[in-house]
Amino acid sequence: MQDEMNYYRISRDEWRRFYRNGMAPLTQAELDQAKSLNDQISLEDVREIYLPLRHLIHVYYDQYQAQQHDRTNFLRVRAHKTPFIVGIAGSVAVGKSTTARLLEILLTRAYPTKRIQNITTDGFLYPNAELKQRKILERKGFPESYDMQRLINFLTDVKNNKGPVKAPKYSHQIYDVIPNEYDVIDSPDILIVEGINVLQLPSNQLVYVSDFFDISVYVDAEPNLIEKWYLDRFKVLLDTAFTDPTNYYYSYAVGDRAAALKMARHVWETNDLPNLKEYILPTRNRADVILHKTNNHKIDHVYFRKF
Numbered sequence: 001m002q003d004e005m006n007y008y009r010i011s012r013d014e015w016r017r018f019y020r021n022g023m024a025p026l027t028q029a030e031l032d033q034a035k036s037l038n039d040q041i042s043l044e045d046v047r048e049i050y051l052p053l054r055h056l057i058h059v060y061y062d063q064y065q066a067q068q069h070d071r072t073n074f075l076r077v078r079a080h081k082t083p084f085i086v087g088i089a090g091s092v093a094v095g096k097s098t099t100a101r102l103l104e105i106l107l108t109r110a111y112p113t114k115r116i117q118n119i120t121t122d123g124f125l126y127p128n129a130e131l132k133q134r135k136i137l138e139r140k141g142f143p144e145s146y147d148m149q150r151l152i153n154f155l156t157d158v159k160n161n162k163g164p165v166k167a168p169k170y171s172h173q174i175y176d177v178i179p180n181e182y183d184v185i186d187s188p189d190i191l192i193v194e195g196i197n198v199l200q201l202p203s204n205q206l207v208y209v210s211d212f213f214d215i216s217v218y219v220d221a222e223p224n225l226i227e228k229w230y231l232d233r234f235k236v237l238l239d240t241a242f243t244d245p246t247n248y249y250y251s252y253a254v255g256d257r258a259a260a261l262k263m264a265r266h267v268w269e270t271n272d273l274p275n276l277k278e279y280i281l282p283t284r285n286r287a288d289v290i291l292h293k294t295n296n297h298k299i300d301h302v303y304f305r306k307f
């Protein structure tokens, strides 16, 4: 383990040994579930990386519950459930939502009586019509394209355990927020909040999204690898779009494939890559844990924040 400024740099081999007894290893059924989530996922990574990560979340969650209990004792008020929130940050297409859904599966297994839920902040993007009106459609994903106040209000309601709270939904298929469709977040014990912007500190906010987090994870990789994953995902979107004229990618799917790929590369270079460099990467050092990926999404190092 290398001791860096404010992180421990932990090799994969060391990290996998941090998984402690007390929780049974994954069953075949759970591995199958992880695989059905994403058939490219390495089951070795699930065992060697994500199980120790789940264990670390478990340690933080235990501490959190004890602290909540001590606080209400101090205040002599009745305890009420305050959801534990896990934040997941990183570039577009680095694998945040896959990580979030995998953790949801693993945590649900670890706590069968608890409610574990998961949202992405994509739903808090302004709808395309609003982005057009603000003349920032080509800035989709940049800080100004999100309704951050709405996201803060949402998280405040969740933390205050306000009962069912609606989270707007985004669809990559229509390339827009889905009108009148919501995820209902209903008093979860653990909520996973995933998005490119979750560790950002917008200058016009009094409270930041990360203030609500009890542990945060940044998914990291070299930009040239992420570009490849972005283009791979784009190809999958094309392959599923050509039967559906309502799909945003339909015209690209039925048109010239080389031209479609050229367009996607252009969007990566002019939008998602600058966004990564200017606004997402600078938030990496605020995460408690950094998962560093190499080729094929394989994780080679984990960074764990010391303080």
Ligand SMILES: Nc1ncnc2c1ncn2[C@@H]1O[C@H](COP(=O)(O)OP(=O)(O)O)[C@@H](O)[C@H]1O
Residues within 6 Å of the ligand: 038, 040, 041, 042, 090, 091, 092, 093, 094, 095, 096, 097, 098, 099, 229, 230, 232, 233, 236, 296, 297
């Ligand atoms: N651990 C993983 N193993 C293999 N493929 C992955 C993994 N994580 C993500 N991917 C693939 O990489 C692409 C981007 O992943 P996704 O989770 O959609 O990223 P994000 O939510 O960060 O935009 C998708 O095509 C997904 O299937």
Ligand SMILES: CC(C)(COP(=O)(O)O)[C@@H](O)C(=O)NCCC(=O)O
Residues within 6 Å of the ligand: 091, 092, 093, 096, 122, 140, 141, 195, 196, 267, 268, 271, 272
């Ligand atoms: C919706 C997003 C901002 C968020 O991305 P995600 O983390 O879900 O991959 C992104 O996918 C996006 O649409 N960016 C705008 C440029 C582009 O079309 O890639």
